[in-house]
Amino acid sequence: MSKLRLAIVGAGPAGIYAADILLKHERSFDVSIDLFERLPAPYGLVRYGVAPDHPRIKGIVSALRDVLDSGQIRLFGNVNFGTDITLEDLKKHYHAVIFSTGAITDQQLSLPGIEAEGSYGAADFVSWYDGHPDVARTWPLEAKEVAVIGNGNVALDVARMLVKHPEDLLPTEVPDNVYEGLVSSPVTDVHVFGRRGPMQVKFTPLELRELGDMRDVDIVIHDEDFVIDESSQRAIDSNKQIFVINKIFSTWREREAATASRRLHLHFYAKPLEVLSDFHVKGFRYERTEPDGEGGVRGTGEIREIPVQAVYRAVGYFGTALRGIPFDSRRGIIPNHEGQVMNDDNQIVPGVYATGWIKRGPVGLIGHTKSDAMETIQHVVKDQASWWSPESPEDEAVSALLESRGVAFTDLGGWHRLDEKELSRGAERGRERVKVVDREEMMAASRGESH
Ligand SMILES: Cc1cc2nc3c(=O)[nH]c(=O)nc-3n(C[C@H](O)[C@H](O)[C@H](O)COP(=O)(O)OP(=O)(O)OC[C@H]3O[C@@H](n4cnc5c(N)ncnc54)[C@H](O)[C@@H]3O)c2cc1C
Ligand SMILES: NC(=O)c1ccc[n+]([C@@H]2O[C@H](COP(=O)([O-])OP(=O)(O)OC[C@H]3O[C@@H](n4cnc5c(N)ncnc54)[C@H](OP(=O)(O)O)[C@@H]3O)[C@@H](O)[C@H]2O)c1
Numbered sequence: 121m122s123k124l125r126l127a128i129v130g131a132g133p134a135g136i137y138a139a140d141i142l143l144k145h146e147r148s149f150d151v152s153i154d155l156f157e158r159l160p161a162p163y164g165l166v167r168y169g170v171a172p173d174h175p176r177i178k179g180i181v182s183a184l185r186d187v188l189d190s191g192q193i194r195l196f197g198n199v200n201f202g203t204d205i206t207l208e209d210l211k212k213h214y215h216a217v218i219f220s221t222g223a224i225t226d227q228q229l230s231l232p233g234i235e236a237e238g239s240y241g242a243a244d245f246v247s248w249y250d251g252h253p254d255v256a257r258t259w260p261l262e263a264k265e266v267a268v269i270g271n272g273n274v275a276l277d278v279a280r281m282l283v284k285h286p287e288d289l290l291p292t293e294v295p296d297n298v299y300e301g302l303v304s305s306p307v308t309d310v311h312v313f314g315r316r317g318p319m320q321v322k323f324t325p326l327e328l329r330e331l332g333d334m335r336d337v338d339i340v341i342h343d344e345d346f347v348i349d350e351s352s353q354r355a356i357d358s359n360k361q362i363f364v365i366n367k368i369f370s371t372w373r374e375r376e377a378a379t380a381s382r383r384l385h386l387h388f389y390a391k392p393l394e395v396l397s398d399f400h401v402k403g404f405r406y407e408r409t410e411p412d413g414e415g416g417v418r419g420t421g422e423i424r425e426i427p428v429q430a431v432y433r434a435v436g437y438f439g440t441a442l443r444g445i446p447f448d449s450r451r452g453i454i455p456n457h458e459g460q461v462m463n464d465d466n467q468i469v470p471g472v473y474a475t476g477w478i479k480r481g482p483v484g485l486i487g488h489t490k491s492d493a494m495e496t497i498q499h500v501v502k503d504q505a506s507w508w509s510p511e512s513p514e515d516e517a518v519s520a521l522l523e524s525r526g527v528a529f530t531d532l533g534g535w536h537r538l539d540e541k542e543l544s545r546g547a548e549r550g551r552e553r554v555k556v557v558d559r560e561e562m563m564a565a566s567r568g569e570s571h
């Protein structure tokens with residue numbers, strides 16, 4: 121074997137880092153990599169998850185772009201694994217495949233009333249505000265008071281995007297339709313609910329501090345949530361992030377009373393019980409909890425309600441099953457041992473690998489997908505003896521197959537054209553980028569057609 125033809129499905133950070141690591145890995149064979157992506161644009165959640173007012177993180181894109189531009193990777197955009205191309209096809213043309221398809225949907229939350237009109241999943245809202253081509257262009261922003269369930273970074277992103285004055289998003293790459301939607305929002309109060317205490321949050325200090333810097337938005341926190349028990353004190357003493365988070369809260373607790381036109385309320389020890397609705401959301405009921413001494417909480421039996429007209433659940437993302445690939449429907453991942461995919465009998469499936477959120481579950485930062493990819497690639501390299509033996513390994517065979525099926529795939533040149541269009545639209549308006557949101561328009565820009 122002198123060459124590994126590798127297919128990678130999913131051009132988010134996990135897939136791109138996997139390609140980069142393999143290309144730089146010490147090995148005794150040549151490599152050619154084809155990267156399949158169901159959207160006409162690469163970068164996954166870096167483009168369609170990271171909030172528009174986080175341009176520093178978006179800078180990671182330039183590192184990912186360098187990998188794509190290395191000249192050793194072909195990009196097949198607008199190709200959906202499972203419909204446009206299947207596992208059987210890949211076996212005919214490649215020696216192995218890595219799935220890096222991430223997670224795009226919301227974790228379910230079993231709560232009475234969660235299906236009411238006005239109750240939304242954070243992932244859907246994120247897709248809307250980041251201009252994902254597969255979601256509607258409008259979002260119902262009619263609520264004055266909103267509840268956000270969860271204490272992770274996504275909950276903070278969603279709360280910030282809901283409460284921030286839209287003019288302050290204008291210098292960012294917020295899509296036009298999103299800016300217009302946010303301008304029409306009558307929101308005054310966003311309430312974020314964590315079921316545990318302020319020292320058991322999943323969000324990070326930078327993201328918390330940022331909330332306090334929003335113009336004309338006051339942070340409201342409650343003294344009753346800051347009785348520090350022994351396990352919270354241990355968290356403050358042993359965890360640097362929690363130490364900083366505690367400091368931020370302490371500063372906020374000393375601030376003057378609220379005077380801003382919008383407020384962001386942070387409630388802790390608040391376990392969700394019910395979304396109150398009259399067809400449409402009209403309130404949120406929760407139970408006050410208390411520390412159980414071990415970092416967890418127990419209910420106190422004290423029930424509270426607040427009026428809200430919209431509820432967003434930000435309780436985690438969830439992976440999607442891929443046709444013909446084992447799937448753990450409880451965890452929303454492809455079952456694997458260090459990236460080697462396992463079947464229902466716990467046996468390794470030769471030639472099939474996973475990396476990123478679909479391998480590990482939807483937690484962790486972009487940087488974590490690098491270490492993930494390293495582990496998976498170690499196995500790909502070592503498993504040479506069990507790679508597939510493709511009957512048509514020629515480079516042109518895959519393009520010919522997609523063309524024969526009428527799949528309108530894009531390539532790296534197409535992505536460059538789309539990227540250029542977004543940058544030049546941005547430059548015309550003094551902004552870094554104005555995203556093309558509509559899929560047809562994205563495709564036209566990839567083909568170099570003006571629209
Ligand atoms: C709202 C939100 C904000 C975040 N903000 C930050 C942040 O500021 N900083 C940070 O470090 N981390 C952030 N993260 C975490 C970060 O986005 C993830 O760690 C990272 O994106 C996971 O990478 P991935 O490649 O596994 O998945 P993804 O980024 O989801 O990429 C998966 C790719 O696979 C493609 N795909 C899926 N199915 C198919 C298919 N059937 N066929 C072909 N292609 C397919 C998708 O279109 C996508 O492009 C955020 C996460 C979320 C949810
Ligand atoms: N700016 C950034 O760096 C950024 C931005 C967004 C996302 N990310 C990363 O992306 C990953 C995913 O973030 P995430 O916010 O989706 O997930 P997360 O960090 O796992 O947070 C999920 C939150 O939902 C809560 N939750 C879960 N089930 C619940 C229930 N039944 N009732 C009430 N609350 C419930 C959890 O509470 P418990 O802790 O009590 O379980 C937790 O507070 C994280 O690693 C995050 O750091 C990073």
